[in-house]
Amino acid sequence: MEMTPSSTFKMEASPQGQGPPSQRRLATEPKEKDLGLGGMTSDDPVPHHERKKKVVILGSGDMSLALCQALVRVGMRPVVGSRTPESARPCLRLPGVRVTSVQEALTEGEMVLVAIPAEHHEALPRQLLEGKIVVDVSNRPAESPRRAVSVAECLQGSLPESHVVKAFNTLSAFALQQGNVRGSREVPISSDSEWARGQVSELVRKLGFQPVDFGALIAARDIEEIPFSFFQDWRVAGFVAFLVFFLFYLLLFMRRQICPNIDNSGDWNWDRFQTFPLKNGMLAFALAGTVMLLLCYVPGTIAGYVQLYRGTKYSQFPSWLDRWLKARKQMGLLALLMGSLHGCMAIFTQMGEGMAEPALWSQQLFLALGIVLLGVLAVLGVTSLPSVSAGFTWKEFTFLQRYLGWLSVLLVTGHAFFKGYRKLLVPRFECVVLPSETQIIIVLCFLTILLKLPLLIPCVHSHLMKVRRGYERGPRGSPA
Secondary structure: OOOOOOOOOOOOHHHHOOOOOOOOOOOOOOHHHHHOOOOOOOOOOOHHHHHOOOOEEEEHHHHHHHHHHHHHHOOOOOOOEEEOOHHHHHHHHOOOEEEEEHHOOOOOOOOEEEOOHHHHHHHHHOOOOOOOEEEEEEOOOOOOOOOOOOHHHHHHHOOOOOOOEOOOOOHHHHHHHHOOOOOOOOEEEEOOOOHHHHHHHHHHHHHOOOEOOOOOOOHHHHHHHHHHHHOOHHHHHHHHHHHHHHHHHHHHHHHHHHHHHEEEEEEEOHHHHHHHHHHHHHHHHHHHHHHHHHHHHHHHHHHHHHHHHHHOOOOOOOHHHHHHHHHHHHHHHHHHHHHHHHHHHHHHHHHHHHHOOOOOOOHHHHHHHHHHHHHHHHHHHOOOOHHOOOOOHHHHHHHHHHHHHHHHHHHHHHHHHHHHHHHHHOOOOOOOOEEEHHHHHHHHHHHHHHHHHHOOOOHHHHHHHHHHHOOEEEEEHOOO
16 A cells, blocks of 8 residues: 555645636735734724634534534634524523624624525625635535536625635534544635635634645635545545456356356256355455555556656656556555455355365465465555554655555465465366466466566666656756
C-alpha cells in the first residue's frame, strides 16, 4: 500500500473548481480594522472587540443546535437569530448562547452562519447582511438532482454586497451534537473572497477541524455533491476486486468441478461439488487478494518508467494511470481483507480435511510465509489510516509503506511458490485451455518483481531520484 502525495486521499478541489467565479468578485475586501478593532461607536449595541468574536447563526433547527454546541465547546458565545425566538429558546438552551430576532442578531457579529433550508434564502435581509461573511451550510434535498448552479452561488446572487462562503455542509449535525465526528475531519471551503475564506478557515481550525481551500465559489458545485457521494474513492478498487475474484472463482469452478466431469465422458461425480462453497472460496480469496496486492505496486513502477522517459516529474500522467495511482490505498486494504478471509477459511478447511501425516518442510514454510504476510499486511493497513499516519513523519510513513509493501510482495511470491513449486513447469491444463491457478499467480508475482528490478540498478535509481527532486531534461538531453 505504498502511497505518494498523489495517491493519498484528500478532498482536493477539482480542476473545474479553479475557474472564474459565476458571480462577480467583490471589488473591495474589508481589513481587520473594519471588523471593529478600533473601538466602539455610539450606535453599536455590542463593543467592536466583542463583535469580532461573535458568530451569528440564523435558524433554530438541528444544524443550528449542532453548531451552537460546537462553538460553546471552544469557548465562543454564538448569537442565534430566529423568526420566532420565544419558541426557539427552549431548544437552544445552552450556556453562552443567546436567542433573539434575526434583525437584532445580525447587529452583533460579522460572520453569519446560515443554517436554514435553501428555499428560504430569498427571505434573508439583504441590507443587514451587507459587507458580512455569510456562510452557507445547506445542502440540496437528497431527492433532487444535481443542479447546474450551486446553492451558494444562488445565495451570492441574492446577496451581492456580502461575502458568501460555502462551508460546514459536509459535517453531520448529529456528529457535531455528540462531539464525536466520525469519518473525515476535513471541511471544504470555497468563496470568491480570499479574505472571507481565511476568516472561515480560522473558525474551522478553532472548532477542531481541518479546512481545505477549494478556491472560488464555483467549486461549491463539487462541495455540495460530497454529502451525496457513495464510496466514490472505492469504486475503481471495488470493481477490480469483484471482477478478479469472480474470474478466479469461475476458473476454480471449471477446473475442479466441471472439467473433470466432462473428461469422464458424461459420468458425473457429484461429490466434487461438495467442496466448492468453502474450498473454492478460500482459494479464490487467496488468488484475488494476491492480485490486488500486486496491483498496489505495479502503477508506481510504471510511473517511474514514465518519469524516466519524459525526463521530468511535472508532466501529467495518463488519466488511467492517475486513477490507478489514486486507488492504491483502497486496493491494499481490499487485499488485506481478502487475505484475512482466506486465512480464516483455510483454518476451517484444514480442520475438515485433517492432518493425515506430518507436513513437509515446504508446506511448513508455505504456512509460515502466509502468517508473516498477513501480519505485514495488517501493519500496512493500520498505518494507512489517517489517525495513525498523523503520528509519523513523512520519512517514517514512506519507509513503512514502501519497504514493508515490497516485503509483502516478496512474501506472497514465496507463499505461492512453495505451494506449487514441484508442479510449476508441469503442464496442468483442464478442458484443454484452462491453466493452473497456482502457475498463473506465481508468474504474475515474478513479473511484478522483474518489472521493478531495472529501477533498482544504482545508476537508474539515482537518475530517477534526481528527476523526482525536480531535475528536468532539456532539449537533446541537456538539463533544463
